[in-house]
Amino acid sequence: MQAWLVRAGALLASCAWLTQSGCTTEVVDEAEPPAPYVPPAEGAPECELSADCPAGTYCDLGECIQECNTIDPCTGELVCHPRGRCAEDAHESADPPVDPRPRAEVVATDGTVHVGPTDSTVMLSYEARPSDAPVRYRIDPRVPWLSVSEPRGSFEGALTVSLEIDRSRLEAGEHTGTVVLRTTEGNVTTTVLLEQALDGVYQGRLEYTAPRPLGSVPLRVEMVQLGSRVELRVDPTFSPTLGLASGIRATASGRFDGTTVTASIVQRFTPEELGAERALVGQDVGRELAVELTITEGGGLAGRFTERWFGLFPADVEVSGELSLSRIAGQVPGAFEVDLPPELPPHPSVNPPPLTSACSSAASAAAGSSGGTCSEASTVGQLLACGDAVLGRGVKIEGAPLVTDSGGESGYDEMATVCAAELAAGSRDTVTSATSVGCIRPANLSCALALYGRAAQRGEPEGAGGVGAAASAFAAVGLLLLQDHLVNAFEAPYRVEAGVAETTVQDELSAGRAHAHDALSFLFQPFLLEALRSTPSSIAGSGDYLALRRTAQLLAADLTALQERVRIESRRRSSEREALRAQLHADALRLLVGLVALSVVEQAQDAPPTPELGLFAEALTELGQRSLELSEPVDPLGIPEGFVEFLYDPLMAGPDRATNFQQVFVAHQPELAAAAAAEEEARVAVRQYDADLDALGTQLEAIDRQIASRLIQICGADPVDPASPDLTGCASSGASRGRSSSTRATPSSPRS
Numbered sequence: 035m036q037a038w039l040v041r042a043g044a045l046l047a048s049c050a051w052l053t054q055s056g057c058t059t060e061v062v063d064e065a066e067p068p069a070p071y072v073p074p075a076e077g078a079p080e081c082e083l084s085a086d087c088p089a090g091t092y093c094d095l096g097e098c099i100q101e102c103n104t105i106d107p108c109t110g111e112l113v114c115h116p117r118g119r120c121a122e123d124a125h126e127s128a129d130p131p132v133d134p135r136p137r138a139e140v141v142a143t144d145g146t147v148h149v150g151p152t153d154s155t156v157m158l159s160y161e162a163r164p165s166d167a168p169v170r171y172r173i174d175p176r177v178p179w180l181s182v183s184e185p186r187g188s189f190e191g192a193l194t195v196s197l198e199i200d201r202s203r204l205e206a207g208e209h210t211g212t213v214v215l216r217t218t219e220g221n222v223t224t225t226v227l228l229e230q231a232l233d234g235v236y237q238g239r240l241e242y243t244a245p246r247p248l249g250s251v252p253l254r255v256e257m258v259q260l261g262s263r264v265e266l267r268v269d270p271t272f273s274p275t276l277g278l279a280s281g282i283r284a285t286a287s288g289r290f291d292g293t294t295v296t297a298s299i300v301q302r303f304t305p306e307e308l309g310a311e312r313a314l315v316g317q318d319v320g321r322e323l324a325v326e327l328t329i330t331e332g333g334g335l336a337g338r339f340t341e342r343w344f345g346l347f348p349a350d351v352e353v354s355g356e357l358s359l360s361r362i363a364g365q366v367p368g369a370f371e372v373d374l375p376p377e378l379p380p381h382p383s384v385n386p387p388p389l390t391s392a393c394s395s396a397a398s399a400a401a402g403s404s405g406g407t408c409s410e411a412s413t414v415g416q417l418l419a420c421g422d423a424v425l426g427r428g429v430k431i432e433g434a435p436l437v438t439d440s441g442g443e444s445g446y447d448e449m450a451t452v453c454a455a456e457l458a459a460g461s462r463d464t465v466t467s468a469t470s471v472g473c474i475r476p477a478n479l480s481c482a483l484a485l486y487g488r489a490a491q492r493g494e495p496e497g498a499g500g501v502g503a504a505a506s507a508f509a510a511v512g513l514l515l516l517q518d519h520l521v522n523a524f525e526a527p528y529r530v531e532a533g534v535a536e537t538t539v540q541d542e543l544s545a546g547r548a549h550a551h552d553a554l555s556f557l558f559q560p561f562l563l564e565a566l567r568s569t570p571s572s573i574a575g576s577g578d579y580l581a582l583r584r585t586a587q588l589l590a591a592d593l594t595a596l597q598e599r600v601r602i603e604s605r606r607r608s609s610e611r612e613a614l615r616a617q618l619h620a621d622a623l624r625l626l627v628g629l630v631a632l633s634v635v636e637q638a639q640d641a642p643p644t645p646e647l648g649l650f651a652e653a654l655t656e657l658g659q660r661s662l663e664l665s666e667p668v669d670p671l672g673i674p675e676g677f678v679e680f681l682y683d684p685l686m687a688g689p690d691r692a693t694n695f696q697q698v699f700v701a702h703q704p705e706l707a708a709a710a711a712a713e714e715e716a717r718v719a720v721r722q723y724d725a726d727l728d729a730l731g732t733q734l735e736a737i738d739r740q741i742a743s744r745l746i747q748i749c750g751a752d753p754v755d756p757a758s759p760d761l762t763g764c765a766s767s768g769a770s771r772g773r774s775s776s777t778r779a780t781p782s783s784p785r786s
Contacts, residue, residue, distance in 0.1 A: 246637070
């Protein structure tokens with residue numbers, strides 16, 4: 035009642051002021067209906083008087099509306115006012131007359147309504163007294179998360195309205211909104227208190243910061259809150275390092291205490307899942323990702339995570355960092371169930387390789403009197419001497435000239451050729467005491483590891499140092515061969531040997547990565563990783579942490595080869611986006627495992643932050659970003675529209691094929707010719723269609739003339755147009771003529 039009196043008083047005061055100032059109420063001389071009005075997308079304008087509204091609309095229940103227009107007129111004796119209102123007189127005031135006497139009082143049953151976290155609608159009830167008074171109303175939600183399908187209507191006595199709740203853009207927590215019931219008897223405001231759960235889809239990043247910065251990777255999760263319990267499911271498409279494990283999406287259950295979310299995601303990976311082409315490790319590994327997040331401004335989540343890895347070392351190792359997630363507006367989590375977490379793999383054995391009889395014999399021969407008999411019974415000193423002797427006869431790369439030799443030939447190329455030959459399968463199992471090694475003997479390195487490893491098991495730090503020396507040598511060979519293939523890959527499009535087709539860039543990259551994977555699988559043996567981790571800083575530092583740095587450099591070079599291969603495949607469109615993304619995801623996970631292992635070694639050796647590992651960490655961030663780009667509806671790797679694929683082949687070079695653009699043009703000549711032929715075929719078909727259409731039109735015109743001539747015979751000619759039949763008088767007379775004509779018809783003359 036009070037609201038109605040205030041509004042009535044305001045209207046009267048406005049009228050009085052308008053009169054005193056010489057103004058008049060809005061009267062239109064030309065009382066024409068308005069054109070149809072289309073309200074803006076954000077909704078009809080609010081108003082107090084019709085003067086607040088756009089032309090052709092009037093103010094009704096606080097909203098500018100149009101009741102009639104030039105297309106939709108009024109019914110009965112009412113006419114359409116220029117303001118779009120059905121009225122008795124088109125010249126009356128724009129606003130309908132105000133009744134100074136209220137007919138009813140409208141009140142809300144509940145002034146404040148509470149809505150739970152799982153409710154999808156809210157019910158509001160009102161009552162009008164006296165109950166027989168008709169009341170027109172409009173429901174006006176004042177917050178975007180409330181809506182009503184039919185906002186206008188009328189009632190007598192009682193009214194119950196159901197409003198729908200849109201939670202897709204709401205932050206977690208409590209929200210307050212109001213709903214105004216605007217009626218002809220005044221306005222009633224109801225307060226709605228809504229509790230919003232954590233339900234939603236969140237996108238963010240895992241930023242690895244300890245034991246050293248390791249880069250960042252994207253993460254997307256679906257979250258559902260069930261009271262104090264939360265359930266999470268990782269979206270593998272947008273989470274390259276948290277993809278499918280044994281074909282299962284990562285899920286987790288957690289707790290929410292009102293401010294903090296805690297949960298743990300457990301995954302177990304097979305060796306094949308840690309490398310798209312070749313496995314990095316030979317045993318299952320697992321991880322437990324524990325997160326602790328708080329609600330941030332804007333509805334996101336942020337906090338820290340701790341990630342424990344199992345299966346790499348004889349005990350679990352830990353990395354940690356920061357996690358930030360932003361809620362994706364308009365997206366809701368799908369239905370899912372949380373799977374039981376898989377059993378984490380056991381800690382691997384860190385025993386050194388077996389000390390074979392061939393190893394003992396070759397080491398004894400190489401060591402001579404300094405080593406004595408190299409066996410399980412040897413002393414620590416003998417084991418170290420034997421390891422040094424057999425390693426010295428298994429590696430030559432450390433002192434090899436890798437730039438040029440005295441003869442001017444490329445020592446780099448020559449050494450790469452020798453290393454590749456000695457890494458061939460036939461030379462792997464032969465341990466030798468000979469000094470004729472050209473590059474490396476893998477069997478000698480394994481023998482050295484067996485000897486050094488036994489010394490390390492007995493507590494001798496130099497034993498771990500010897501393991502590091504063997505690892506450094508093997509990493510150097512893998513790095514040499516991979517870089518040699520990278521150089522060949524970059525030169526391949528421009529290098530020609532008469533009569534010999536060069537290998538493709540992809541072949542060179544694949545061959546280089548194969549050598550890198552051989553070396554990495556050797557370097558990531560649990561025994562070797564543990565030996566590196568247990569190497570004292572004084573020993574590792576004296577060698578400039580060479581094993582750690584070379585392994586990190588090898589992984590980074592392998593990643594370079596991967597990225598170049600992905601670029602080529604995406605530009606040539608030879609791989610589907612799904613296949614490219616799957617390859618990137620597998621390599622991102624493999625890269626993360628390598629980073630975790632090497633960062634643990636670096637921390638244990640108390641090594642200064644190595645630049646190789648720093649560049650390696652940046653590569654993880656870049657790889658994650660590339661993976662995310664492949665997951666979005668954009669061109670892979672950011673390649674712009676109009677990009678010309680690279681097809682240049684020196685063997686195809688000629689006067690009309692001197693550039694890549696010319697070779698692309700020539701390569702696509704068959705497609706262009708086929709398209710031109712199809713276009714010409716279509717033009718011929720169109721011309722034939724036009725000719726057939728003209729012929730059909732001519733036939734129809736002839737038929738029309740025949741029909742007109744026949745009708746003139748039956749009905750007579752039109753007095754005004756003699757070429758046309760007189761159809762007006764043909765209905766009655768023609769019928770008799772028709773019957774008479776049909777009576778005279780004979781079998782021998784069917785058309786008469």
